Amino acid sequence: MKIVAIREAAVPLASAIRNAYIDFSLMTASIVALITDVVRDGKPVVGFGFNSNGRYDQSCLLRSRFIPRLMSAEPAALIDERRDNLDPHKAWQRLMINEKPGGHGERSVAVGVLDMALWDAVAKIEGKPLYRLLAERYRNGACDASVFVYAAGGYYYPGKDVSALKDEMRRYLDLGYRVVKMKIGGESLEDDLRRIEAVLGVVGSGERLAVDANGRFDLDTALRYGHALAPYRLFWYEEPGDPLDYRLHAELSQHYEGPLATGENLFSMQDARNLVRYGGMRPECDWLQFDCALSYGLVEYLRTLAMLSEHGWSARRVIPHGGHQMSLNVAAGLGLGGNESYPGVFQPFGGFADGIPVQDGRVQLPDLPGIGFEAKSELYRVLSQLVAD
Numbered sequence: 001m002k003i004v005a006i007r008e009a010a011v012p013l014a015s016a017i018r019n020a021y022i023d024f025s026l027m028t029a030s031i032v033a034l035i036t037d038v039v040r041d042g043k044p045v046v047g048f049g050f051n052s053n054g055r056y057d058q059s060c061l062l063r064s065r066f067i068p069r070l071m072s073a074e075p076a077a078l079i080d081e082r083r084d085n086l087d088p089h090k091a092w093q094r095l096m097i098n099e100k101p102g103g104h105g106e107r108s109v110a111v112g113v114l115d116m117a118l119w120d121a122v123a124k125i126e127g128k129p130l131y132r133l134l135a136e137r138y139r140n141g142a143c144d145a146s147v148f149v150y151a152a153g154g155y156y157y158p159g160k161d162v163s164a165l166k167d168e169m170r171r172y173l174d175l176g177y178r179v180v181k182m183k184i185g186g187e188s189l190e191d192d193l194r195r196i197e198a199v200l201g202v203v204g205s206g207e208r209l210a211v212d213a214n215g216r217f218d219l220d221t222a223l224r225y226g227h228a229l230a231p232y233r234l235f236w237y238e239e240p241g242d243p244l245d246y247r248l249h250a251e252l253s254q255h256y257e258g259p260l261a262t263g264e265n266l267f268s269m270q271d272a273r274n275l276v277r278y279g280g281m282r283p284e285c286d287w288l289q290f291d292c293a294l295s296y297g298l299v300e301y302l303r304t305l306a307m308l309s310e311h312g313w314s315a316r317r318v319i320p321h322g323g324h325q326m327s328l329n330v331a332a333g334l335g336l337g338g339n340e341s342y343p344g345v346f347q348p349f350g351g352f353a354d355g356i357p358v359q360d361g362r363v364q365l366p367d368l369p370g371i372g373f374e375a376k377s378e379l380y381r382v383l384s385q386l387v388a389d
Helices: 059-071 088-095 106-126 130-138 162-174 189-203 219-232 246-253 269-278 297-310 325-334 377-387
Strands: 003-012 028-040 043-050 147-152 180-183 209-212 236-238 260-262 339-341
Touching: 003 059, 003 106, 003 377, 028 059, 028 106, 028 377, 043 106, 043 377, 059 088, 059 106, 088 106, 088 297, 106 130, 106 297, 130 325, 147 325, 162 180, 162 189, 180 189, 189 209, 189 219, 219 236, 219 246, 246 260, 246 269, 269 297, 297 325, 325 339
Parallel strands: 147 180, 147 339, 180 209, 209 236, 236 260
Antiparallel strands: 003 028, 028 043
């Protein structure tokens, strides 16, 4: 058993939308196909992977360091002998040879792309959905039948007025979502409050609306927004300041009683640990949003979840960023609190399997081996181009 080839490409993820910090007009993503010599149904097993929105493609790192490093390993060094399968943990160790600690930036994304493809291949080799494989290995077989999802949107867009924002949120409710999220911090506080109150008029109450500042605010602005948001009793107030400014988060948590959420831009177990040690995050009410596709993959994510448990956090307080099928499998298989969803943007990567509706804010997963990319036709069309021959 061995990896025969790994192919990668950069694909556009461009959109005219913007949040409080960046626009997505030049955004790209990496896709990979990890081809094995294992045959199922007359075809080689192929694992696919990609990186979440918000980080650019990693072609340079993949081609220059990580793919050659993995392909140069002795095949036996990547095998799980107990299961007669590839071992993502051994592969991860190989990927990180000669990588110094710290500096968890772009390389964490490149490794996350390959890690996703490895887990997709491993589950396909075992003939199981990834969520079921994870439940069997790490949760004594307990698997969630459905996962809570919220609709992330409310981006700033040229010519998008409050009426269009309200129409967008109505569409999400019509699709079956019960919680929606919108961007703040890209306009004045007064304009954002008008937008928030308009959306509240659609969704009905604050516990059905989350807001996201994408790390825009300094402490004074975060506190000012927090004071203005408090009466709405929102589902959460997300990433008010720089993700590494733990003191800002700790200070804000002393003044804002509602739930806070952050973590999507922390890319290692060590950074996540610093957040729960020093960021004032409250395990009884706050939310953590680490995204395995950006943070060295599921192997590192398992370490992060173990660390959270040691610090008194339940996995149910983790709702990953990214809105994709990998995080959905992790949420169902490891008992997380839910998953983000992008019903209107970041296609074809955002969203879940075709034909499976969101019902009362929850979604089920297909009973297919692997992550289930094959059940999302537009995404599979893009990924399968890597193995079209």
